[in-house]
Amino acid sequence: xxxxxxxxxxxxxxxxxxxxxxxxxxxxxxxxxxxxxxxxxxxxxxxxxxxxxxxxxxxxxxxxxxxxxxxxxxxxxxxxxxxxxxxxxxxxxxxxxxxxxxxxxxxxxxxxxxxxxxxxxxxxxxxxxxxxxxxxxxxxxxxxxxxxxxxxxxxxxx
Numbered sequence: 001x002x003x004x005x006x007x008x009x010x011x012x013x014x015x016x017x018x019x020x021x022x023x024x025x026x027x028x029x030x031x032x033x034x035x036x037x038x039x040x041x042x043x044x045x046x047x048x049x050x051x052x053x054x055x056x057x058x059x060x061x062x063x064x065x066x067x068x069x070x071x072x073x074x075x076x077x078x079x080x081x082x083x084x085x086x087x088x089x090x091x092x093x094x095x096x097x098x099x100x101x102x103x104x105x106x107x108x109x110x111x112x113x114x115x116x117x118x119x120x121x122x123x124x125x126x127x128x129x130x131x132x133x134x135x136x137x138x139x140x141x142x143x144x145x146x147x148x149x150x151x152x153x154x155x156x157x158x
Contacts, residue, residue: 016045018077018093021053028052029059029148032110038087039109040117042096045075055110057117060096062146081116082123097138100124103145105133111148115141 025034032055034041042060044052054060057078064076076096084092086107099117102124108114118124124135
């Protein structure tokens, strides 16, 4: 009986389900309304129960790769662009850590150049063949690849 009680002390928090974007969902970093911009979005779930949404995968990955302590993050989700409409992505959430990413494609997200996520490698390869870019696994994406100096920062109309 004591062994069972102690075993429960070391359980990892379960990954919550992804939350859906509503018309009033704004980006945690730049305040953009997510529904107003094309390209894949992201969300980060924290152990304290908080959720942050991001208007672009660059922001989501920048937060994740730059987070210390990372153990506060219990789930990260992005949209499967093999299923979602690039111009109006809705739903189709996948675990960002299991995704394939296309870096350097001709399509831009909310902040300009972005990493396009896919659940299936075949979808990422097909997208890369059409739109250019290199297919990467999550663990191949590095902090220096998630440059936040594009799109929104250079937009003089904001």
